[in-house]
Amino acid sequence: MQYRFTLRQKVRDYECDLQGIVNNANYQHFCEHARHEFLHAQGISFADLHARGIDAVVARVTMSFKTPLRSGDEYLSCLNVSKVGPKYVFRQDIYRLPDHALSLRATIDNVCVVNGTLSMGVPELDALLENEK
Amino acid sequence: MQYRFTLRQKVRDYECDLQGIVNNANYQHFCEHARHEFLHAQGISFADLHARGIDAVVARVTMSFKTPLRSGDEYLSCLNVSKVGPKYVFRQDIYRLPDHALSLRATIDNVCVVNGTLSMGVPELDALLENEK
Amino acid sequence: MQYRFTLRQKVRDYECDLQGIVNNANYQHFCEHARHEFLHAQGISFADLHARGIDAVVARVTMSFKTPLRSGDEYLSCLNVSKVGPKYVFRQDIYRLPDHALSLRATIDNVCVVNGTLSMGVPELDALLENEK
Amino acid sequence: MQYRFTLRQKVRDYECDLQGIVNNANYQHFCEHARHEFLHAQGISFADLHARGIDAVVARVTMSFKTPLRSGDEYLSCLNVSKVGPKYVFRQDIYRLPDHALSLRATIDNVCVVNGTLSMGVPELDALLENEK
Numbered sequence: 214m215q216y217r218f219t220l221r222q223k224v225r226d227y228e229c230d231l232q233g234i235v236n237n238a239n240y241q242h243f244c245e246h247a248r249h250e251f252l253h254a255q256g257i258s259f260a261d262l263h264a265r266g267i268d269a270v271v272a273r274v275t276m277s278f279k280t281p282l283r284s285g286d287e288y289l290s291c292l293n294v295s296k297v298g299p300k301y302v303f304r305q306d307i308y309r310l311p312d313h314a315l316s317l318r319a320t321i322d323n324v325c326v327v328n329g330t331l332s333m334g335v336p337e338l339d340a341l342l343e344n345e346k
Numbered sequence: 347m348q349y350r351f352t353l354r355q356k357v358r359d360y361e362c363d364l365q366g367i368v369n370n371a372n373y374q375h376f377c378e379h380a381r382h383e384f385l386h387a388q389g390i391s392f393a394d395l396h397a398r399g400i401d402a403v404v405a406r407v408t409m410s411f412k413t414p415l416r417s418g419d420e421y422l423s424c425l426n427v428s429k430v431g432p433k434y435v436f437r438q439d440i441y442r443l444p445d446h447a448l449s450l451r452a453t454i455d456n457v458c459v460v461n462g463t464l465s466m467g468v469p470e471l472d473a474l475l476e477n478e479k
Numbered sequence: 480m481q482y483r484f485t486l487r488q489k490v491r492d493y494e495c496d497l498q499g500i501v502n503n504a505n506y507q508h509f510c511e512h513a514r515h516e517f518l519h520a521q522g523i524s525f526a527d528l529h530a531r532g533i534d535a536v537v538a539r540v541t542m543s544f545k546t547p548l549r550s551g552d553e554y555l556s557c558l559n560v561s562k563v564g565p566k567y568v569f570r571q572d573i574y575r576l577p578d579h580a581l582s583l584r585a586t587i588d589n590v591c592v593v594n595g596t597l598s599m600g601v602p603e604l605d606a607l608l609e610n611e612k
Numbered sequence: 613m614q615y616r617f618t619l620r621q622k623v624r625d626y627e628c629d630l631q632g633i634v635n636n637a638n639y640q641h642f643c644e645h646a647r648h649e650f651l652h653a654q655g656i657s658f659a660d661l662h663a664r665g666i667d668a669v670v671a672r673v674t675m676s677f678k679t680p681l682r683s684g685d686e687y688l689s690c691l692n693v694s695k696v697g698p699k700y701v702f703r704q705d706i707y708r709l710p711d712h713a714l715s716l717r718a719t720i721d722n723v724c725v726v727n728g729t730l731s732m733g734v735p736e737l738d739a740l741l742e743n744e745k
Contacts, residue, residue, distance in 0.1 A: 226647045226658050227504060229497040231550060232396055233659065236493050238378065238403040241371035246624045253684065259625050260632065260683035271370040274409045281403070283496060284659035285652065286380055358512045359525050360637060362630045364683060369626050379491045381585065386551065393499065393550035417526035417630060418519065436520050498662050503670040504640035511637065529631050536680070537636040542673045 214306070216291035218251040221310070224286045234281040240317050241274065242286055244305045248321070249289040255341050266328045272300065273322040280314040282307075284306060298344055299324050299333045347439070349424040351384040354443070357419045367414040373450050374407065377438045380423040381454070384387050388474050399461045400468055405433065406455040409454060413447040415440075429475055432466045480572070482557040484517040487576070490552045500547040506583050507540065510571045514587070521607050532594045533601055538566065539561040539588040546580040548573075554582060562608055565590050565599045613705070614688035617650040620709070623685045633680040639716050640673065643704045646689040654740050665727045666734055671699065672721040679713040681706075683689070689717060696743055698723050698732045 222243065230236040249259045262269060282288055287310040294303050300322045307317040325332045355376065363369040382392045395402060415421055420443040427436050440450040445453045458465045488509065494503040515525045528535060548554055553576040560569050566588045573583040591598045621642065629635040646656045661668060681687055684711040693702050699721045706716040724731045 223649075225641065226648050227496055227502050227641050227644055229659075231393055231495045231497065231499045232401050232403070233497045234403075236378075237407070238371045238374035238493060240373055242624065242626050245369075245371065245522055245626055250622075258355065258684055260364055260628075268365050270365070270367075270411070270414070272411055274370065274411075276407045278404055278406065285657055323668050356516075359515050360508050360511055360629055360635050362526075363626055364628045364630065364632045366630045375491065375493050378493055382492050383489075391551055393495075397721065418524055430588065487627045497659055498667050500669075502644075503673070504637045504644065507637035507640055526719070527631055529648075534631050536631070536633075537677055539677065540636065540673065544670055544672065547669070 214291075216306070217293045218247070218254065218291070220247050220250050220290045222246075222288055222290060224282050224284060224288065226284050229284055234283055237276075237278060238306065240276060240278070240319070242305060243288070243290055243317075244292075244303070244319055244321055247292055247305060248303055248323075251292060251294075252341075257337055257341070262335075268326045269301070269323050269338070270326055271321060272324045274319065275321075276317060276319040278317060280309055280316045282309060282316050288311070289313075294342065296334065296339070300330065301325075301334070301338060349439075350426045351380070351387065351424070353380050353383050355421055355423060355424045357377075357415050357417060357421065359417050362417050365477055367416055370409075371410060372438065373409060373411070373452070373453055375437070376421075376440060376450075377425075377454055380425055381456075383427060383437055385474075386428075390470055390474070395468075400457050401459045402414060402434070402461055402471070404454060405457045407452065409450060409452040411450060413416065413449045414444055415442060415449050419443070422446070429467065429472070433450065434467070434471060435459075459467075480557075482572075484513070484520065484557070486513050486516050486556045487552070488512075488554055488556060490548050490550060490554065492509070492550050495550050500549055504542060505543070506525075506542060506573065509554075509556055509571070509573060509583075510558075510585055510587055513558055513571060514569055516605075517558060517560075523603055523607070527609065528601075534592045535567070535604070536592055537587060538590045540587040541587075542583060544583060546575055546582045548575055548582050552576070553610045562600065562605070565597065567591075567600070567604060577607065596607075596612050613689075615705075615711070616692045617653065617690070618695065619646050619649050619689045619691060621645075621687055622737055623681050623683060623687065625653075625683050625685045628683050633682055636675075636677060639675060639677070639706065639718070642687075642689055642706060642716075643691075643702070643720055646691055646704060647702055647722075650691060650693075651740075654734055656740070661734075662716070663719070664692065668700070668722050668737070669725055670720060671723045674720075675718040677716060677718060679708055681708060681715050688712070688725045695733065695738070698730065700737060
């Protein structure tokens, strides 16, 4: 599978819970961080967007948990993005390294709220999709 | 709508991110805490299960984010549970208080791993479903 | 020992790490939440202060960890506050319930930054000290 | 200043709170991650130690917060370690990049609990100090 953006990271021990595996809510953090790093690589800052009254917010999350990550594991966080109506749809997969076992498969829908109102999208994020072609 | 279990909680400021709203990964934490408190109310401890080699793990999460929670908000975390094959399916809703605006609607599938092997379920959790009738 | 404010809370399982005890960084969260709830009880909101350009920030933390908290534990989060120069000094203790074993003893110095500049304090927080007498 | 170990990391947006700066409890996480990565570089795993009945636990933390880290910042997490009685004393500094402004200065005392009993230290951690000379 081909991805638009990949980020290599390492599990931090405090992300593991008493079962010794990464707590499932942390995968949502991993996905957010990959999205924001992807935006950053395109010159777009989540914090700057917020300062300008543009808030990218998560509308819907679907996550399937496969091989759990553990203390000491490295992982590859991968994403693709498309647009469906007002939604920026991120398909995000996380693979354990070095064996590339699939750890998480997620679809995360984001919408933009501009000065408090749901928008159909913002030009800089749409431009990012154009570049994709 | 009727729920099997409800838990009243308050947003903690550190759960809010730079947008001033609760970070979306924290809702997964809120849901987990409600599930574990529900189990606890039935005399079942997540930590004890783990100590006995029984790990309830999240297999799949679907979350729809509605009204965002903010600093100072209280919320009601509500759940129902059923079983589909080996999956304990928790339907979890979070309502902002005092206006009961729906904040989150989630479906969270859990499976039990017993000494490292996926099981069809464990008696104490199944008993919990029996009680539901 | 007498405290100005106390808050009863329960450990959430995701706050425990792979050692099965509450991860030490979470005690800092517990202390922050107690301070903010204390302020809230006095009609002061951390988020509102921020919106008005007043940021209470932590300058220094000293924490001694005693009895660790575990899954299922309840705890009492207690605080006193005084002022030393520009610093609001919170002395915060956390006790495990029901045996009141001391779990954490902390001193947390906060200062106020007003529109980006360190201030000698803000009237609403100073008033709070007056009330203490 | 010379350090035994340094780790370059990047702020993740979910680590920032509603003030737009990294929440202070997260610096404790940053310090823990640097310690564990340091151990890992020496072939010692925090999770393996736990599995063998050896728990390195934090006994005391002193943290002075200087320049706050923000969204998009990279930082250098640095440490030295020495032993005082049964305590492994980590001196940990965090610098913002690229300007190397000091962000955090911390001293974190750890002790080892072996099968539930406070120990004077464990050979593999002591060896690590010997190597330091």
